[in-house]
Amino acid sequence: MLRVDRLSVAYGSFKALDDVSLEVARRGTLHGVIGPNGAGKSTLMDAITGRRRPTGGRVHVDGQDVTHRSVGWRRRHGMSRSFQRTSIFPDLRVGEQLELVASQLNEPNLNGIVDTLQLGAVYDERADGIAYGDQRRVDIALALVGRPRLMLLDEPAAGLSTAETVSLFEHLATLVCEREVTAVVVEHDVDAVFRFxxxxxxxxxxxxLASGTPAEVRADPRVIAAYLGTAA
Ligand SMILES: Nc1ncnc2c1ncn2[C@@H]1O[C@H](COP(=O)(O)OP(=O)(O)O)[C@@H](O)[C@H]1O
Ligand SMILES: [Mg+2]
Structure with a gap:
């Protein structure tokens, strides 16, 4: 589904991403990206979505080489990414924003997205007036519009409490399955990543450091040393 092959990104002489490979085989799954600040997580997302040109390596989606495709081309061909876009049109209502994007990208089932993300209650609210946790779900809704095959979310739970993060991941797990979209999610809450x-x-x-199933990654000595403490 997604294959990242020896991807590198340099900022000047500094290698922010060095020869990173990963594979997400199945559709409708959640793939977590973890790592301390400055590890290159956002750079990886930018290189996969085309916002940042890699200095080496390839990105394949469904067998197609998209490495040098534009951001716009990727969005039209089933790759989306969440931005904190709720603030771009702060005076638009949540529903107006969603309908605007849905009409541009021919989304057939906006109601389904709104229902699953429980956005009915804020649909007629101004985007800048709703609670922060609701805004995070609006961002995900915007990324889901147009039936993407692949969705990249960079810290969608940033600023949420542990309970809100768990709830957001429950929504995500349901959505990727229901809509057969693969989501790559950067997240600081390692417990949530291993759980969902x-x-x-x-x-x-x-x-x-490591890439694989939660069990494989959890058992990797370098991951244990870096994140999970040395207690075995
Ligand atoms: N535009 C840039 N110019 C120079 N260095 C950058 C730029 N963006 C990020 N970096 C550096 O690249 C490294 C990886 O950054 P980033 O991908 O944002 O990490 P993460 O998202 O894991 O915190 C960091 O050391 C950061 O300072
Ligand atoms: Mg980041």
Missing amino acids: CDSITALDQGCL
Whole structure:
């Protein structure tokens, strides 16, 4: 479904991402990306979505090489990414924003997205007036519009409490399954990632530490040393 092959990104002489490979085989799954600040998580998302040109390596989606495709081309061909877009049109109502994007991208079932993400109650509210947790779900709704095959979410739970993070991941797990979309999610809450993700990539200082199932990643000595303490 997604294959990232020896991807590298340099900012000048600094290698923010160094030869990172990962694979997400199945559709309708959640793939977590973990790593300390500065590990290269956002750079990886930017290189996969086309916002940042890689200095080496390839990105394949469904067998197609998209490495040098534009951001717009990727969005039209089933790759989306969440932005904190709720603030772009703060005076639009939530529903107006969703309908605007849905009409541009020919979304046939906006109601389904609104229902699953429980956005009915804020549909007629101004986007800048709703609670922060609701805004995070609006961001995910915007990324889901147009039936993407692949959705990249960079810290969608940033600023949420542990309970809100768990709830957001429950929604995500339901959505990826229902809509057969693969989601790659950067998340700081390692417990949530191990609980909800089907596969995980761990980065450190631009390099791949481990990639695989939660059990494989959890058992990796470098991951244990970096995140989970040395208690075995
Ligand atoms: N535009 C940029 N120019 C120079 N260095 C950058 C730029 N963006 C990120 N970096 C550096 O690249 C490294 C990885 O950053 P980033 O991908 O944002 O990490 P993460 O998302 O894991 O916190 C960091 O050391 C960061 O300072
Ligand atoms: Mg980041």
